[in-house]
Amino acid sequence: MSSEPPVRTVRLFFREAIARALAEEMRLDASIIVLGQDVGAFGGSYKEFVGLFEEFGASRVRDTPVAEAVMVGIGVGVAAAGMRALVNITYMDFLMLGLDPLVNYAAKARFKTAGQITVPVVVKTTAGARGQGVAHSQCIEAWLMGVPGLSVVVPSTPTDAYGLMKSALRAEGPVLYVDHKRLFPTAGPVPIAETLVPIGQAAIRRAGAHVTVVSYSFMVRVALDAAAQLEKSGVSCEVIDLRSLAPIDIATVAASVSRTGALVTLEEGQLICGVGAEIAFQIRELCGPVRVARVGALPAPVSSNPVLEAAVVPDTNRLIGAVRRLLSV
Amino acid sequence: MILIRAFEAALRVRPDHGFQLLSSGQEAVSVGVCAVLTEADQLLCSGRSIGPALARGLDPGAVMAELTGRTGGLNRGKAGRGHMAHPAAGFFGAHAVVGGNLAIAAGVALAFQAAKRPGAVVCLFGDGACGAGVLHETLNIAAIWQLPLVLVCDNNGISVSTPRDLVLAPRHLADLAAPFAMPAATIDGMDVLAVRDAMAAYIARARAGAGPAFLECLSERFSSHSTATTETRSQQAMATIRARCPIERLSAHLIAEGLLDTAQRATLETEVAGEVARALAFADSTPYPDAAEAMSDVV
Numbered sequence: 166m167s168s169e170p171p172v173r174t175v176r177l178f179f180r181e182a183i184a185r186a187l188a189e190e191m192r193l194d195a196s197i198i199v200l201g202q203d204v205g206a207f208g209g210s211y212k213e214f215v216g217l218f219e220e221f222g223a224s225r226v227r228d229t230p231v232a233e234a235v236m237v238g239i240g241v242g243v244a245a246a247g248m249r250a251l252v253n254i255t256y257m258d259f260l261m262l263g264l265d266p267l268v269n270y271a272a273k274a275r276f277k278t279a280g281q282i283t284v285p286v287v288v289k290t291t292a293g294a295r296g297q298g299v300a301h302s303q304c305i306e307a308w309l310m311g312v313p314g315l316s317v318v319v320p321s322t323p324t325d326a327y328g329l330m331k332s333a334l335r336a337e338g339p340v341l342y343v344d345h346k347r348l349f350p351t352a353g354p355v356p357i358a359e360t361l362v363p364i365g366q367a368a369i370r371r372a373g374a375h376v377t378v379v380s381y382s383f384m385v386r387v388a389l390d391a392a393a394q395l396e397k398s399g400v401s402c403e404v405i406d407l408r409s410l411a412p413i414d415i416a417t418v419a420a421s422v423s424r425t426g427a428l429v430t431l432e433e434g435q436l437i438c439g440v441g442a443e444i445a446f447q448i449r450e451l452c453g454p455v456r457v458a459r460v461g462a463l464p465a466p467v468s469s470n471p472v473l474e475a476a477v478v479p480d481t482n483r484l485i486g487a488v489r490r491l492l493s494v
Numbered sequence: 495m496i497l498i499r500a501f502e503a504a505l506r507v508r509p510d511h512g513f514q515l516l517s518s519g520q521e522a523v524s525v526g527v528c529a530v531l532t533e534a535d536q537l538l539c540s541g542r543s544i545g546p547a548l549a550r551g552l553d554p555g556a557v558m559a560e561l562t563g564r565t566g567g568l569n570r571g572k573a574g575r576g577h578m579a580h581p582a583a584g585f586f587g588a589h590a591v592v593g594g595n596l597a598i599a600a601g602v603a604l605a606f607q608a609a610k611r612p613g614a615v616v617c618l619f620g621d622g623a624c625g626a627g628v629l630h631e632t633l634n635i636a637a638i639w640q641l642p643l644v645l646v647c648d649n650n651g652i653s654v655s656t657p658r659d660l661v662l663a664p665r666h667l668a669d670l671a672a673p674f675a676m677p678a679a680t681i682d683g684m685d686v687l688a689v690r691d692a693m694a695a696y697i698a699r700a701r702a703g704a705g706p707a708f709l710e711c712l713s714e715r716f717s718s719h720s721t722a723t724t725e726t727r728s729q730q731a732m733a734t735i736r737a738r739c740p741i742e743r744l745s746a747h748l749i750a751e752g753l754l755d756t757a758q759r760a761t762l763e764t765e766v767a768g769e770v771a772r773a774l775a776f777a778d779s780t781p782y783p784d785a786a787e788a789m790s791d792v793v
Contacts, residue, residue, distance in 0.1 A: 198604075235631035239604055242604070246601065250601075265594055270589060278577075280791045281581055281582070282587070412793075
């Protein structure tokens with residue numbers, strides 16, 4: 166095993182990890198500004214911006230009107246003009262209102278100007294179901310993982326929330342950073358020393374032999390719960406946390422599937438043209454025929470009614486059922 | 495203005511560029527706006543970009559090459575009419591999503607303000623953008639943050655085939671800026687001197703940190719929406735429209751003032767014809783991109 170000394174860590178909540186990354190990068194790069202609703206003295210709807218307004222002031226941490234098109238557009242324009250911006254879109258559902266500058270301008274600027282304009286903007290947004298209803302719960306990251314020029318990162322741990330935010334704030338092009346409502350109250354160890362997590366690199370969260378379970382964001386926790394339960398009945402799951410959807414680290418998934426021979430994808434969003442569909446097809450191209458199953462939301466809106474929400478969003482039992490059916494165990 | 499007109503006349507007979515959005519008839523807006531800009535300023539515009547690009551002083555050969563898809567173009571032929579840009583020369587660029595450059599321009603203006611840069615940012619857009627919500631959003635935030643931004647609506651009165659009065663309620667489009675407590679005016683966009691003078695005041699305010707302004711220039715589109723679009727206006731209407739030529743108007747004014755004579759005008763036309771011929775020759779002399787360039791500068 167490794168003889169490297171253990172990494173010294175501090176326990177941080179997910180939201181604290183985001184704020185720490187931003188504060189560190191804003192100290193290093195005076196051109197970074199933050200734009201969003203309630204990101205100033207209020208500290209963000211999930212308190213993930215706490216402390217920034219006090220340290221960096223109102224000119225760098227800017228409360229905006231509820232106007233996603235101009236919020237993203239201004240962040241993109243600021244970045245195109247040589248600065249850096251993080252734009253916070255409180256709920257991913259509202260990102261639809263600001264997609265034009267992100268997709269039509271930011272993702273294409275470098276290409277269309279033959280490298281004269283780059284757009285180092287981070288659009289951070291919060292996905293996932295937590296009792297807030299049909300237009301505050303969606304996971305639409307699959308829509309955006311196929312936009313050339315746009316990176317999409319989806320951290321599941323405080324360490325990755327921190328390290329991916331730092332990488333996003335140093336990236337040359339636009340990055341969509343998707344966190345999750347149910348991750349903000351979670352805590353975990355984060356290296357005390359400055360640490361970056363590279364964009365486009367998956368992590369194997371649990372080694373296993375019988376099936377590869379691929380997930381990202383909050384659903385990684387569901388996958389790990391299911392894996393722990395399945396282990397008790399002798400089913401060994403390898404759990405891969407994608408961490409980035411664009412670029413996607415399909416090589417890590419393919420290497421795992423070549424060992425296990427079976428793949429289950431787990432996402433909170435829709436299955437049709439979803440993340441799992443993309444992974445399954447790429448794995449088919451790379452590994453040939455393997456057993457595959459997908460788990461995702463039911464094809465229905467996500468209600469704020471707790472019974473209906475739970476019925477739609479995937480959970481541990483649904484994943485366990487899918488694994489058992491796939492492996493016939 | 496005569497360069498833009500001659501440039502477009504030469505371009506429109508070329509079969510090899512797909513289609514173009516021409517500025518002919520609207521030259522006075524671009525030229526009047528750019529007359530007051532310096533190298534410290536940035537100009538953004540819509541996909542109707544030929545007039546603004548040439549008025550900003552970009553090399554006609556590089557513009558022609560861009561429009562015809564050649565690697566000698568401003569952006570190696572990758573941007574075309576809708577997206578050409580040369581920020582180092584103060585032309586931050588075109589963006590072919592109607593209204594799409596408004597918020598981008600506000601961002602560039604915020605970067606100017608944050609860095610205390612001396613210039614200002616101008617965004618040219620058509621009447622078609624005035625029904626878009628992002629204009630309201632941009633006006634609001636530009637006013638709240640007092641951005642060094644001048645929004646110039648080049649109102650040619652028609653959006654593809656749809657008359658402006660059929661789809662936009664305000665009596666004047668400059669009225670859209672009224673709630674935001676910024677200077678706004680509607681002027682004759684066929685009068686290049688009037689455009690220049692109105693812009694001079696607004697750009698000076700913006701540079702001085704006094705905030706944004708909105709200028710509506712009433713102009714006329716001399717041809718159909720694009721070179722691939724059928725003209726929907728009658729021949730009689732077009733004759734009336736074309737009689738309002740901004741070039742002839744300035745020429746008559748200068749001759750009346752004794753600042754120009756017919757011989758000088760003829761010399762100018764000859765010089766411009768030579769410049770356009772050189773631009774075409776340059777464009778034709780540079781190759782199309784290799785197909786592998788489809789994947790360059792993507793990420």
